[in-house]
Amino acid sequence: MKALVFPAVLLGSLELWARTTGQGSDAIAPPTAAVRAFGGALMDGSLLEATAFTLGSAALGLLISALGGLLLGTLLGLSRRAAQLGYLSVEVARPIPSVALIPLAMLVFGFGLRMEVSVVAFACLWPMLVLTQAAVLQVEPRLLEVARALQLSRLQRFVWIVGPAIVPRLFVALRLGVAIALVVAVTVEIAANPH
Structure with missing residues (x-):
């Protein structure tokens, strides 16, 4: 369980940065948007x-x-x-x-x-x-x-x-x-x- 703490903190920090400071960036999307895009691409084939x-x-x-x-x-x-x-x-x-x-x-x-x-x-x-x-x-x-x-x-x-x-x-x-x-x-x- 301890092994998941650092990746979770890293993903949370990236999400927070992408939603606040990095808004409008074409290069970095929030992890939640990437997961949604992955799910959409998987569902539509x-x-x-x-x-x-x-x-x-x-x-x-x-x-x-x-x-x-x-x-x-x-x-x-x-x-x-x-x-x-x-x-x-x-x-x-x-x-x-x-x-x-x-x-x-x-x-x-x-x-x-x-x-x-x-x-x-x-x-x-x-x-x-x-x-x-x-x-x-x-x-x-x-x-x-x-x-x-x-x-x-x-x-x-x-x-x-x-x-x-x-x-x-x-x-x-x-x-x-x-x-x-x-x-x-x-x-x-x-x-x-x-x-």
């Missing part, structure tokens, strides 16, 4: 609709980046030549903040789902690619030698040897990707929402 849109765009962007990161990371991990050719491109594009691409994405896709998904996919691609490549590089080399001796095709090597070996790291990459996707999806909506 707009909160659930907006939440579903955000979660859907984050999930779609994560799915696209997971597929792209898995394919490219596997290619760069298995082929030393591809890794050398792609190194500069990856290292130049990876540090670009995804939020900096919002204006470009708006020009290309306009407002809406495609724009948000493209920015989320760009943001999540790099951790998926880098962690997949690292996982592929750590596959036991003797297993790959055995696969070559058995004359397995590239697809068979991936399905029977590389894929099972990298699954634990893929879950780490997906967990990281989920957090990035949600943060970027919300940021894109705040920065680019025309409403």
Whole structure:
């Protein structure tokens, strides 16, 4: 019960300040007004609709980046030549903040789902690619030698040897990707929402 005293005093002080000194402020609303707005948005369904849109765009962007990161990371991990050719491109594009691409994405896709998904996919691609490549590089080399001796095709090597070996790291990459996707999806909506 004592743990609730400080938050209650803080909320009460904010309510009092917002109703007296901060009246007319567009930035800070009284907590009671925020609770009323939350209840209204919940009752008319707009909160659930907006939440579903955000979660859907984050999930779609994560799915696209997971597929792209898995394919490219596997290619760069298995082929030393591809890794050398792609190194500069990856290292130049990876540090670009995804939020900096919002204006470009708006020009290309306009407002809406495609724009948000493209920015989320760009943001999540790099951790998926880098962690997949690292996982592929750590596959036991003797297993790959055995696969070559058995004359397995590239697809068979991936399905029977590389894929099972990298699954634990893929879950780490997906967990990281989920957090990035949600943060970027919300940021894109705040920065680019025309409403």
